[in-house]
Amino acid sequence: MTVLVVGATGATGKLLVEQLLKRGHQVRVIVRSRDRLPDSVRSHPSITIVEANLLDLADEELGQHVSGCDAVASCLGHNLTFKGLFGNPRRLVTDATRRLCRAIEQAKPTGRVRFVLMNTAGNRNRDLDEPATFANRIVVGLIRWAVPPHADNEQASGVLRQEIGKNNSSLSWVVVRPDSLVNQSEVTEYELAPSPTRDPIFNAGTTSRINVAHFMADLATDREVWEKWVGQMPVIYNREEA
Structure with a gap:
């Protein structure tokens, strides 16, 4: 399979690319700087690297990059700096999702x-x-108003739910919702649920980035996993020891 990954230089995106390459798939990435990718990824024979700002690409160029792909995975997010949180583009994830979906349709x-x-x-x-x-609801409302990336995440999923819907002839989708992200070196057992089983504000669980990458790779390449979750927004948690 051929999978396009955007956000491939981020903490989770790098792990997703590595998961896909390890499984023997062809991977395309759109990154602003190839130097931010691990050496093992840059030199891999199954990687195609496009150096560009995704939102600056012309529609025709973006269409060329999605053409022939079986799946597109987005790990885009805002850097945890003042500029990343409050600067432009304030709707990075939403705008990228909408443009990628439009490119797939075209x-x-x-x-x-x-x-x-x-x-x-x-x-x-x-x-x-x-x-x-x-x-x-009160706290999330305050976060939505004060922290632009949260509203961006809400609107990005809204593009898929409301603009694309579940009967689009060109693409289908899954939105993966991890809880509090942590770093781990190896994939561990994790749990999936259609909706949160914990309050993400007052009783948050943990989710390792490598588990998120593993699940996203499964969705992109495993028919059985995809059919189970297509059109849904599964929540992923690290499995807690009894």
Whole structure:
């Protein structure tokens, strides 16, 4: 399979690229600097590296990069700096999601391309009317107003839920929602649920980035896993020891 990964130089994106290459797939990445990729990735025979700012690419160029891909995975996010949180582009994830989906549609693939979006457990799935306490709603509302990346995550998933929908002839999608992200060196057992089983504000769980990468790689390349979660927003947690 051929998978396009955006956000490939981020903490989770690098791990996703490594997972896909390890499984023997062809991987394309769009990165602003190839030097931010690990040496083992840059020199891998199955990697195609495009050095560009995704949002600066012309529609025709972006269409060329998605053409022939079986899946597109986005690990885009905002850097945890003042400029990254409050500077432009304030809707990086949303704008990239919308442009990638449009490029896939215009490429007229012979089969439905899988789109996998990394998001956050703090973003409720409105399709399921997920419950939230009054305190949770107040805090999330404040975060939405004060921290632009949260609203960006909400709107990016909205592009897939509302603009693309579940019956698009060109692509189908899954939104992956990890809880509090941590670093681990190896994949461990993890749990998946259609909706949060913990309050992401007041009782957050943990999710290792490498587990997120493993699950996203499964979604992009494993038919059984994809069919189980397509059109949904699964939440992923590290499995806790009893």
